[in-house]
Amino acid sequence: MKAIILKQVGGIENLTLAELPTPSIQANEVLVQVKAIGINPVDNFVRQNQFGVDNFLKPAPGEDTYVLGWDISGTVIETGSAVNTFKKGDEVFGMVNFPGHGKAYAQYVAAPASHLALKPANVSHEEAAAATLAALTAWQALVTYAKVQRGDKVLIHAAAGGVGHYAVQIAKHFGAYVIGTASLANRGFVQELGADEFIDYSAEKFEDRVKDADVVLDSIYGDHVLRSLEAVKKGGRLITLLAFIEGNIAQKVQEKEVFAHRLGVSSNGQDMQQIAQLMQDRHLRSYISETYPFTELPKAHQQVATGKTRGKIVVTV
Numbered sequence: 001m002k003a004i005i006l007k008q009v010g011g012i013e014n015l016t017l018a019e020l021p022t023p024s025i026q027a028n029e030v031l032v033q034v035k036a037i038g039i040n041p042v043d044n045f046v047r048q049n050q051f052g053v054d055n056f057l058k059p060a061p062g063e064d065t066y067v068l069g070w071d072i073s074g075t076v077i078e079t080g081s082a083v084n085t086f087k088k089g090d091e092v093f094g095m096v097n098f099p100g101h102g103k104a105y106a107q108y109v110a111a112p113a114s115h116l117a118l119k120p121a122n123v124s125h126e127e128a129a130a131a132t133l134a135a136l137t138a139w140q141a142l143v144t145y146a147k148v149q150r151g152d153k154v155l156i157h158a159a160a161g162g163v164g165h166y167a168v169q170i171a172k173h174f175g176a177y178v179i180g181t182a183s184l185a186n187r188g189f190v191q192e193l194g195a196d197e198f199i200d201y202s203a204e205k206f207e208d209r210v211k212d213a214d215v216v217l218d219s220i221y222g223d224h225v226l227r228s229l230e231a232v233k234k235g236g237r238l239i240t241l242l243a244f245i246e247g248n249i250a251q252k253v254q255e256k257e258v259f260a261h262r263l264g265v266s267s268n269g270q271d272m273q274q275i276a277q278l279m280q281d282r283h284l285r286s287y288i289s290e291t292y293p294f295t296e297l298p299k300a301h302q303q304v305a306t307g308k309t310r311g312k313i314v315v316t317v
């Protein structure tokens with residue numbers, strides 16, 4: 001089968017088309033013929049950093065062929081002996097083995113059945129492949145940890161990005177009042193997602209406008225999370241995707257009696273099923289700003305690396 005391997009940690013020129021054996025499956029796995037792949041900032045991070053390879057790809061001892069990627073949508077062509085949730089011909093999507101060696105940049109992927117959900121018939125493979133790592137992150141942040149409820153005021157940073165655009169829709173679905181931050185060019189997009197208020201982060205300090213959020217989802221580097229702690233109300237909830245709750249962040253969290261959690265998204269088929277249901281009912285949609293053919297996957301990395309992606313970037317196989 002065709003796969004894109006990472007020859008060595010570094011630039012996009014290290015992502016190379018290769019011929020690899022089609023994977024064999026374990027009893028708990030299915031073999032998926034991949035139709036579309038979602039690309040995320042972590043793909044870039046792992047490509048460029050040995051630390052990323054060690055911590056997110058986690059290759060098995062002696063394993064020296066790295067195949068990046070975790071987000072797939074495709075068709076089941078074989079099922080392991082212990083799998084009774086899917087059958088040959090089912091269309092499925094999910095985030096495979098994250099953190100771990102997902103090996104998604106390939107024509108065929110061996111995936112634990114417990115990481116997948118049935119793809120709704122009214123959702124394309126591209127839309128489904130997009131709604132995996134990023135949608136799971138939004139779901140686990142807002143639903144699993146922040147336990148978002150009707151009437152909550154929810155501040156979502158990077159509301160126009162992969163995670164953010166799902167987070168706005170999920171928070172609205174749960175009945176929250178949503179404030180999204182992005183640059184002015186994304187105002188209309190964020191409002192169309194359902195946000196009640198928009199803050200252009202380059203023109204205004206969000207913490208000057210928001211001081212009483214029940215929930216803040218922070219996904220920006222640097223001291224941004226300290227500013228988010230200004231925006232969350234006493235006793236509120238803060239979920240971070242980058243900053244760890246330590247040092248002066250932990251001190252401020254304690255002072256404000258905030259529930260704070262640094263999320264590390266993880267593969268979860270039950271969460272995928274919730275996402276699939278929302279997508280089937282059209283309460284959750286993927287916005288795909290660009291789609292690349294498999295051979296141009298390195299260009300997809302380049303686009304995601306800009307940090308300016310609107311919605312998601314997808315590769316078709």
Ligand SMILES: NC(=O)c1ccc[n+]([C@@H]2O[C@H](COP(=O)([O-])OP(=O)(O)OC[C@H]3O[C@@H](n4cnc5c(N)ncnc54)[C@H](OP(=O)(O)O)[C@@H]3O)[C@@H](O)[C@H]2O)c1
Nearest residue numbers: 041137158160161162163182183219241263264265308309
């Ligand atoms: N811990 C975890 O499990 C986990 C999971 C998923 C993602 N992450 C991390 O979370 C971050 C976001 O992921 P993603 O997939 O959503 O990335 P993404 O799709 O690349 O995000 C791009 C978006 O970020 C927005 N943005 C950039 N700087 C901003 C700022 N200062 N304020 C508000 N918006 C800003 C951009 O909007 P404008 O163009 O309008 O500036 C753009 O739409 C990444 O660093 C990723 O690695 C962590």
